[in-house]
Amino acid sequence: MCLAIPGKVLETYEENGLPMGRIDFSGAQNTACLSYTPEAEVGSWVIVHAGFALQILNEEEAQASLKELTRLAAFMEADAVQEEGGPKS
Amino acid sequence: MSDAANMDGFSCPLPILEHDTVQLAHGAGGSLSADLIDKMIVPRFSNTVLDALEDQAVLTLPAGRVAFSTDTFVVSPLFFPGGDIGDLAINGTVNDVAMSGAEVIALSVGLVLEEGLPMADLHRVLCSMEAAAKKAGVKIVTGDTKVVGKGQGDGIYINTSGIGVVPEGLNLTASALQPGDRIILSGTLADHGMAVMTVREGLSFQSAVESDSAPLNGLVKAVLEACPNVRTFRDPTRGGAATTLNEFAQSSKVGIKLDETVIPVRPDVRGACEILGIDPLYVANEGKLICAVPAGEADAVLAAMQAHEFGADAVVIGEVVAEHPGIVAMRGALGAERIVDRPVGLQLPRIC
Amino acid sequence: MKYLDEYRDPALARRLLDEIQRTATQPWVIMEICGGQTHSILRNGIDQLLPETIELVHGPGCPVCVTPLETIDRALAIAARPEVIFTSFGDMLRVPGTRDDLFRVKSRGGDVRMVYSPLEAVHLARENPQREVVFLAVGFETTAPGNAMAIQQARAEGLENFSEIVSHVLVPPAMEAILSSPTNRVQGFLAAGHVCAIMGWKEYEPIAAKYGVPIVPTGFEPIDILDGILKTVQALEAGDATVHNAYLRAVKEQGNPAARTVVDAIYEVCDRKWRGIGTIPGSGLRIRDELAAFDAEKKFDVGGISTEEPAVCIAGEILQGLKKPDECPAFGKECTPTHPLGATMVSSEGACAAYFRYSRKGLS
Numbered sequence: 001m002c003l004a005i006p007g008k009v010l011e012t013y014e015e016n017g018l019p020m021g022r023i024d025f026s027g028a029q030n031t032a033c034l035s036y037t038p039e040a041e042v043g044s045w046v047i048v049h050a051g052f053a054l055q056i057l058n059e060e061e062a063q064a065s066l067k068e069l070t071r072l073a074a075f076m077e078a079d080a081v082q083e084e085g086g087p088k089s
Numbered sequence: 090m091s092d093a094a095n096m097d098g099f100s101c102p103l104p105i106l107e108h109d110t111v112q113l114a115h116g117a118g119g120s121l122s123a124d125l126i127d128k129m130i131v132p133r134f135s136n137t138v139l140d141a142l143e144d145q146a147v148l149t150l151p152a153g154r155v156a157f158s159t160d161t162f163v164v165s166p167l168f169f170p171g172g173d174i175g176d177l178a179i180n181g182t183v184n185d186v187a188m189s190g191a192e193v194i195a196l197s198v199g200l201v202l203e204e205g206l207p208m209a210d211l212h213r214v215l216c217s218m219e220a221a222a223k224k225a226g227v228k229i230v231t232g233d234t235k236v237v238g239k240g241q242g243d244g245i246y247i248n249t250s251g252i253g254v255v256p257e258g259l260n261l262t263a264s265a266l267q268p269g270d271r272i273i274l275s276g277t278l279a280d281h282g283m284a285v286m287t288v289r290e291g292l293s294f295q296s297a298v299e300s301d302s303a304p305l306n307g308l309v310k311a312v313l314e315a316c317p318n319v320r321t322f323r324d325p326t327r328g329g330a331a332t333t334l335n336e337f338a339q340s341s342k343v344g345i346k347l348d349e350t351v352i353p354v355r356p357d358v359r360g361a362c363e364i365l366g367i368d369p370l371y372v373a374n375e376g377k378l379i380c381a382v383p384a385g386e387a388d389a390v391l392a393a394m395q396a397h398e399f400g401a402d403a404v405v406i407g408e409v410v411a412e413h414p415g416i417v418a419m420r421g422a423l424g425a426e427r428i429v430d431r432p433v434g435l436q437l438p439r440i441c
Numbered sequence: 442m443k444y445l446d447e448y449r450d451p452a453l454a455r456r457l458l459d460e461i462q463r464t465a466t467q468p469w470v471i472m473e474i475c476g477g478q479t480h481s482i483l484r485n486g487i488d489q490l491l492p493e494t495i496e497l498v499h500g501p502g503c504p505v506c507v508t509p510l511e512t513i514d515r516a517l518a519i520a521a522r523p524e525v526i527f528t529s530f531g532d533m534l535r536v537p538g539t540r541d542d543l544f545r546v547k548s549r550g551g552d553v554r555m556v557y558s559p560l561e562a563v564h565l566a567r568e569n570p571q572r573e574v575v576f577l578a579v580g581f582e583t584t585a586p587g588n589a590m591a592i593q594q595a596r597a598e599g600l601e602n603f604s605e606i607v608s609h610v611l612v613p614p615a616m617e618a619i620l621s622s623p624t625n626r627v628q629g630f631l632a633a634g635h636v637c638a639i640m641g642w643k644e645y646e647p648i649a650a651k652y653g654v655p656i657v658p659t660g661f662e663p664i665d666i667l668d669g670i671l672k673t674v675q676a677l678e679a680g681d682a683t684v685h686n687a688y689l690r691a692v693k694e695q696g697n698p699a700a701r702t703v704v705d706a707i708y709e710v711c712d713r714k715w716r717g718i719g720t721i722p723g724s725g726l727r728i729r730d731e732l733a734a735f736d737a738e739k740k741f742d743v744g745g746i747s748t749e750e751p752a753v754c755i756a757g758e759i760l761q762g763l764k765k766p767d768e769c770p771a772f773g774k775e776c777t778p779t780h781p782l783g784a785t786m787v788s789s790e791g792a793c794a795a796y797f798r799y800s801r802k803g804l805s
Contacts, residue, residue, distance in 0.1 A: 002441055002583035002635035003366045003477055004661075004691075006444035016567075017597065018560070018590075022295050025364050026442040027357030028287065029296035033560060036586055036700040045444065047638065047691050048364070050440040050530065050580075051293065051558020052587040054638045054700070055691050057444060062690035066447055069668060073456035292557045360442060365531075365557070422451045423663055425486020427799040433778035437531030438557055440584065441476060441504055441788070 004049035006057055007032070009040050023048060101216040103209055104128040111206040116236030126234065129212060133219040134198070134229040146230035148195055151254050156191035158182055159250040167210065167244050169288050171280070171299030175217035177375060178247040180304045181326065183225045187306035188322040188378065190261045190313055191253030193225065198232040198249055203242035214245060225304035227251070253306075259313070265320040266341035270409040271387035275308060275378045275394055276301070276402040277353045278330055282372035282436070283361045292365070292438065298357050303376030308399045312380065315393035320381040324374070328432055331370040333379050334407075334417045335431045347407035347419040347429065365438035370429060372436060381409060444690070448662030454490075457667035462492040464674050470496045470626045471673050472619070472762050474612060475581075475633035476503030477661050479792055483799040485663045495670065498626065498762035499795075501615050502633050504579040504608075505532045505788035506760060507715040510748040512608045513538040516577050518743045519606065520546045520553050525741075526569060527553045528562040529577040536787050539748050559591035566595060566603035575737045578605040583635040585609050585726060586700035589707035592728070592735045604737035607728055610713055612636050613644050614724035619761055620652040627762055629673040631659040631666070634688040641696030645684045653682040660688040707732060716784055717750070717757030756783035759792050766796040773797060 007023035012034060014020065019034040023046065030048070034040050037053040046053035106128060107121070114121040131140065138146045162178040179196065186193045198218070202211065222229055280301035287294035309322055325333040330352075338345045354362070354369045362369050376399055382390045387405055394400030407419075417429040473479055479499045482488055488497055501507055517538045520527035527543070534543045534555060547553040552572075556562050559576055566574035578588040588605065595603035612633060619625055632645060637658040645656040655676030659669030669687040676685060686692055704726070713725025728736040750756075753771045758764040766772050766785070776782040778794050785791035 002475065002581060002633065003439060004583065004635045004638070005363045006442070007360075007364075008443075016594065018594065024360075026360030027296070027355075028283075028298060028360035028364065029294065030364055030557075031293045031295060033558070033587070033590065035590060035703075036697055038699065047635070049583055049635060050587050051560055052590070054583065054586075054635060055693070055697060058690050058693075062444065065668075065689045069453060069457070069664065072460065073453050291555060291561050293561065356442070363442065363445070421485050422449055423454045423485050423487070423490060424451065425489045427484065427486055430798050434535060437534060437555065439532045440530045440557075441532055441580070 002049055004047045004054055006045055006047050009042055009044045009046060012040070012042060021046070021053065101219070103212045104132070106208055109208050111202045111204055111208065111211065111236055113204050113236050113238065116202070116234060122234070129208070129215060130232065130234065133215045134222065136228045136230065138228065138230040139232070146195065148230065150194065153254040153256055156186050156189040156253045156255050157250070158185035159248065160185060161246065161248040163243060163246050164285060165243050166288055167214065169284050169300055170297030171284050172302035172375070173214055173217050174245055174247060175214035176221035176302050178249045179218050179221035179225060180302050180375060182249040182251040183227055183304045183306055184324045186251040186253040187309045188324055189253070189255050190259045190309060190322070191255045193227050193251055193253040193306045195228050195230040196222065196249050196251045198229050198247065200232070200234045201242055201246040202234065202236050203244050204236055204239040206244050210244065221304065225306055259317070261319065261321045263321045263323065263337050263340040266337055266343050266381045266409045267320070267383070268343060268409050268411040269384050270320060270381045271384050271405050272334070272345060272347070272407040272409065273380050273382060273387065273390055273394065274330065274352065274404055274406045275400045277355045277358065278374060278377065279354060279358050279362060279369035279372035281375040282329070283358045286365065286438070287361050294361070296357065298361050301374055301376035303399050305376065305378050305399060308378065308394065308397045311393045311397050312390050315389045316382055316386040318383055318386060319390065322378050322380045324378045326375060327373050329369070329371040329373060330379060331417070331429050332431055334429065337381060338417050339415045342414045344410040344413035345407055345417045346410050347417065349419050349421045351404050352406050353402050353404060366440070367436050367438065371432040445662060448660070448664040450664060454663050454667055457664065457671055458490055461495060461667065461671050461674055464671065464678055465492060465494040466678060468494045468496065469628050469674060469677050470498060471629045471631065471670060472498045472500045472627040473631040473659070474500040474502040474616070475636070476506070476788065476791065478631060478633070478659065478666060479795055481661050481663065481666060483795045487663060487666055491670070495674065499759070499792040500762060501715065501718065501760040502581065502612065503785070503788050503791050504581055504584070504610060505536055506756065506784040506791045507610060507718065508536070508579050508608045508784070509714045509716045510538060510750060511746055512606065514746045514748055515738060515743040516606050517541050517543065517546055518746065519575055519737055519741050520551045521549070522741065524573050525552065526565055526572050526574045527551060527577070528556045528565060528574060529553070530579070531555045532788060533577055533579060536784055537781060559587050560594065563591050563594050563600065563603055566600045567598065570602060573602050573604070576603070576605045578607045578609065581610055581612060581633065581636050582639050585704045585708065586639060586697070589704045592707045592732060593703055595735060596732070601734065604735045604740050605728065606737045607708065607726065609708065609726035610715065611710070611724050611726065613648060614721050615715065616648055618718070618721045620648070620654065622761065624763055627654070629655045629677050630657065631669045631673065632656050634658055634660040634665070634692060637688065637692040637696065639697045639700050641694050642684050642686055642692065643694060649682050649684055655682055656684045658684070658686045658688045658692045660691065715760070717760050751782040754783035756785040756793070759785050766793040769793070
């Protein structure tokens with residue numbers, strides 16, 4: 001239901017009394033209202049939906065959960081290799 | 090191309106006219122019309138055929154079949170990053186004629202101007218048409234200008250028609266694809282459509298995604314020299330690559346299998362597509378071509394393209410198969426296949 | 442792109458698929474709530490790659506699909522008024538009402554404009570003081586904060602020419618409606634990650650406990666979705682009917698309280714009719730009475746509009762996960778994205794349109 005894309009805050013400013021950010025999405029820059037992520041600063045990664053930042057992305061959680069998934073994958077790979085009768089070289 | 094606007098002031102000075110905006114009388118055939126044509130238009134496109142200002146251009150064509158195409162350009166805004174309606178109008182028709190393998194020879198230009206259009210804007214568009222025609226190596230040999238009332242047009246509409254001559258023995262058609270053929274794309278997708286979209290009112294983009302507007306007749310020629318057995322060329326403009334590939338599959342009654350992982354999209358274009366929820370396969374291009382070639386000649390075609398300024402990012406994106414005739418399928422990064430259908434209606438930004 | 446590309450890694454996806462297969466010892470029916478997830482699942486072919494034991498059914502999480510026909514017809518009536526600049530997200534422009542859509546209203550001279558942010562609509566109101574700017578505010582909990590901010594901003598600036606047609610819907614009541622249906626098949630949920638970014642996940646705990654289903658807030662990239670499915674299957678196999686957050690980088694337990702404060706100040710909970718499903722108590726948001734000046738349905742008299750759905754369309758059953766799009770007799774025949782009979786075929790994330798676009802059926 002809700003397309004929201006991660007982008008990096010390049011600049012913060014105020015417009016009509018609202019905190020706004022210029023956000024980079026892989027080289028395409030758009031604006032987003034930062035009212036709901038008041039802690040967002042230049043360099044923060046936010047997730048943007050319909051012109052509003054919904055959350056500041058949590059880098060630590062992102063790294064930790066990716067690491068866990070990758071570890072799981074490596075673990076499974078080791079299992080799979082064992083089932084095939086050891087690594088082929 | 091895009092640097093046409095920067096030529097104002099030295100190589101392309103704005104002529105001094107009585108009015109600084111377009112008047113209805115500029116299209117009425119009287120002295121203001123003559124003023125506009127003589128001072129603004131003819132100097133830009135000057136050549137012996139056009140300068141004669143006859144009611145028609147009379148051309149002597151080399152032997153071969155004549156390729157003939159027409160296209161009308163309505164784009165808002167008129168100026169966008171990487172181009173404007175002027176170079177688009179030249180490149181669009183040059184490319185349509187060139188896709189037949191023809192040597193592009195001459196263009197006509199029909200201008201519909203809206204009353205009140207700043208002369209400076211018209212001049213900028215004409216300069217960019219001049220530069221684009223020069224770059225493509227084609228002459229503008231006949232033309233027409235009309236003025237419509239304020240509010241009845243969108244600044245400028247441009248129609249261009251083009252003719253070219255197809256060399257003897259060459260017969261390119263979208264119905265000639267054979268199973269085993271390779272599908273080659275000349276570069277990144279979606280640049281033009283996203284360039285226009287990101288400058289649209291209401292989307293609040295801050296950065297310029299640049300259009301790929303470019304003439305492709307030179308690239309076609311280079312490919313044909315490397316591989317005369319090319320089945321067909323087409324430029325994926327409106328409707329994007331998905332539309333072109335569906336046309337290929339349906340005309341030739343073959344299937345096409347694409348590899349999603351190799352389809353090139355510029356990072357900023359991809360970013361803009363992600364934000365707006367738009368699939369680059371459905372977005373317009375104005376400087377790219379897709380061709381089908383026999384498998385054995387794919388490497389030669391790829392090398393010829395990559396050596397050309399408008400084909401540097403060329404890549405084989407898929408192949409023609411006997412299965413699922415008329416349908417384009419694409420294998421994604423995870424290995425699953427999905428259908429790539431024709432687009433439905435306009436590509437609209439979505440929030441969900 | 443950072444935070445996207447890592448979550449599209451094919452090798453990791455294959456490992457997750459293997460693990461899902463290994464974990465599932467019996468068939469499970471899992472519903473992804475959000476249309477964005479449906480879109481991603483079909484686009485990436487995740488439904489084809491999953492083991493046969495896992496059946497995904499597509500949920501009602503597409504605001505375009507569930508916006509009632511009456512609301513669309515009222516919107517069309519307002520959009521046709523000469524003093525109105527009618528604004529909408531791109532998604533809603535093609536949605537058919539009883540006889541028309543916004544594009545056709547535009548073709549007859551209506552001033553219909555697409556906006557990306559609701560603040561753009563406020564901007565139009567500021568720039569066009571002599572016109573009435575109306576914004577069609579649809580969406581789930583994710584979109585409500587932005588749409589609420591538009592009214593808060595218009596009020597702060599004293600813009601009397603801005604109003605909204607509000608058709609906001611809420612996820613938890615819809616989940617309860619699905620779970621309490623006698624024909625329910627859903628055993629576990631992938632909750633909508635971006636809804637949870639705003640709402641957090643505490644409100645799902647009572648639902649998980651009451652109906653005995655695991656609920657897993659899930660993101661939208663292939664790895665996110667596979668991770669969400671794996672966590673759901675693990676919970677199902679363990680008989681663990683609780684909430685497990687699989688979208689840690691964007692979803693906090695408490696969600697985004699600042700956003701909810703503004704939503705609560707502008708909107709209040711109401712009963713809401715869902716297109717194809719019917720009225721679900723407490724499942725919508727409407728503008729608070731004291732802000733009636735910003736309520737377009739009150740500002741413009743558009744009452745007395747009655748509507749009729751095409752009889753053949755089974756969008757309601759599809760939205761509840763009871764049927765798949767290709768079980769509909771009209772699918773791909775009378776009903777296509779070019780000539781949609783129901784909203785699930787119109788919206789690009791509607792289950793029918795996604796099936797039509799990506800389905801492998803027809804390839805063989």
